[in-house]
Amino acid sequence: MYRYNDFDTAFLAERNAQFRQQVERRIDGSLTEEEFRPLRLMNGLYLQLHAYMLRVAIPYGTLNSGQMRQLALIAEKFDKGYGHFTTRQNIQYNWPKLPDVPDILDALGEVQLHAIQTSGNTIRNVTADHFAGAAADEIADPRPVAELIRQWSTDHPEFQFLPRKFKFAVTGSPNDRAVTRAHDIGVRMVRNAAGEPGYEILVGGGLGRTPMIGKVIRDFLPPEDLLPYLEAIVSVYNVLGRRDNKYKARIKITVHENGLDTYRDRVEARFAEIKPLFSGVDQQMLREIEDHFAAPAFRNAPTDAYDAARDANPAFRAWSDTNLAEHKANGYAIVTVSLKKHGDTPGDATAEQMRVLADLGEKYSHDELRISHEQNAILPHVHKSDLPAVYAALREAGLATANVGLISDIIACPGMDYCALATARSIPVAQEIAQRFDDLKLEHDIGPLKLKISGCINACGHHHVGHIGILGLDRAGVENYQITLGGDGTETAEIGSRTGPGFAYDEITDAIERIVLAYLDLRESPEETFLMAYRRVGADPFKAALYPEDKGKSRAA
Template identity: 90%
Template structure:
């Protein structure tokens, strides 16, 4: 894992001291709120519905146990005893007081964390596959690339005031768990026909009010050309991107309005200009970074305890079947710890839960944790013989819910409970849906199903790429929830199709149940997932289940014409 050098430490100390002075000037009235706003946003501090909110970067989702403990300490000392993990692998504190924020930033710096560029029209926290460095299907660990991009983009003098915010995602696996096609730039680590390492580069993806799937701008980029090519893309966007209308300022609109061929031509021209300026220093940096991401010393031990627990304990077996993933090392597993206990707020973790996860990572997980964009926590390297002990500890802390990848493993933005931009509630809807399917005892029969909820058109809940997506809107002062079906955030990315009129707050859970029951009736067998069934039969059977009144009215109309 990456550790700060002297430059990193000095840079962060200087930035924090600068912001401490800015906060003092805001408190004494030397700065107005309008003057303070761009300064606080550069340091991840928002003003939400009820209080300030501090968004802390967790670069490419990777934490050490000491860092997780510090996040827990901050939650206790300066917040309300919990934190909220987000779809950008960040953690948000919803209740900090302004005078305390400089102390929080200094506490973060003690463990090599910060809140820089978690807001503003700049390059945001670089995200990556949450199974990075552990997945059995991985070509290479993408985190060194993500760290190189983080260092390059932090305080980059040309890219601090882009037309709009800018997001990178990196994956090292052919199975895309980083949603690269829904990012401004997606980087997929690949090998060409000769076996040489490089990248497929996607550009112009994004969700929000104008959702688009990213397009391939380079099908193979040699490893040594990564930074100059990224600089070329962002530089061209900085020139071409619109600043007259913030709703048309993202790079997806730039690509759409100019065309991918024109964009590629301009990027390649800019790349040719700046490539000679990169004299190999970036590759020396990357080599140094890669050395810090060497895999841990995996141990060779029997897995008898795991096998026996599976046979003896059906609760453990259900958890293992649902929450474990294949690891690259024999005898190991990747553990996803669900932060989606039925009825709880998706993505929230208490300080006690954070400390437990830190303890488990230190004792059983080679001192590594990951935060997933799906708002869960990962123990990436766990020997199978330790899984019974881990499950017992998680169970005692209400963290052993066996629902990863199921309908109650819901991605949800904070919605109107916290966010000043939200037009509808998200958290209560997620809680009610999760509890409904827990009460019905259906979710394991349903199988893999990704449900995502956003409380406004900005789509922080990624609803466009949910197998079932829910978008909460305001219709004449009343919450209205639109449903989309068939979205997918993987390497086969697709945007969900809107089903029709939305549903009231007290109708949306029943509507989701009708969709799910329609799926259970029409699937060919238990191996056909919801998404597979939707792609086979299309939207019509689900629309018929959603709007039975419309079906009855059409039948009555047909009979009248007969």
């Protein structure tokens, strides 16, 4: 993984010292809250419902054990003993005290982490496939490209005050685990007909109040053109993007209003202007970055212990069936650690659990960990002979829930429990749904199903691309939950379709149960997933189950 050089270290120390002075001026009253707001947002500090919230970047979701231990220490020393992992592969601390924030930033700097550009109208934390560098289906590790984009975009003088926040996602696999089509810019590693590596560039994706799937602006971009082309895209957006209405300021609206062809023409013209200015410097940077991402020294060892454990322990077998993914190295597996124990808050991890993850990463995963946009943790490089020991340690820490990819592996935003923008609760709904299907003992029979919950129209829970999506809204002071079906965040991305009128807080779990039971009746075989069945039969059978005739007519829209 990338290691800071002297410039990185000095830059971060200077930024942190600058913000320490700004915090001191806010505390002594020299700065009003309104004056302080843009300064704190540049450093990832929000003012939420009950307290400040600090959002820490985990670049492209990659951590080492020392960094994870430092995150645990911060949670214990400066917060309430836990952190919340988010859909941008960040970690949020929900209860820091303002005078402590500079010390937190210094503690992060000690392990080469920061909170820069995790907020504000700038380029946010660059996310990537959480199986990067390990996945068997990977064309190339996308993290060097993600790191190049991070370095280029950090404190970029032209892009600190964009019309609106801006998000990148990068994947090196044809199987899109990074939701690239729902980002302002998606970068997909591809090969052309001659087998040469390059990038497919997507633009104008995004969720929120106007969800859109990204459009291909270049189907094949040579590697040497990547950074100047990305700069051209953002530069054109900075000029064309609307600043009169924040709800129409995202690049998806800019592309939609101008048309993709017109936008592409502007980008190509800008690209021709700026490409000579790069003169290969970006490619030299990329080569230096790639040296930091050499594959670990994988070992060749028998896997008999893994096979024996699967035969002897049904609980281990169930966990390995759901929580392991195929690794590119023989004898290895990718372990997804579920942070979705039934009834717990999705994405939360205690300081002690973070230390367990750090220890396991250090001992069994070549000192590497990942955070997924699905709010889980990853041990990317575990030899199969070590999996029984890893499972035992996870089970003791309450981290061995065998539900990855199942209905209780729910993405949920913090909702009205924390967020000042939320209009409904998300966490309690997620907890109740997960507990319901655990009680019913159905989720393994249901199979793969992506359920996502957002507590407001901003869609931080990615509900639009959930197979089942839930959006919580305020209706005359009462929580109302709309349901969408058929969403998809992969390479076959689609925005889910709204089923109809919403449901009250005390009705939503029953409504989800009706949808799932309808699917179990409709599917042609256990191999037909929920999404496959929905695409085959359409929405009508699910709507019939969701809105019984004697109740449907009385609902408020």
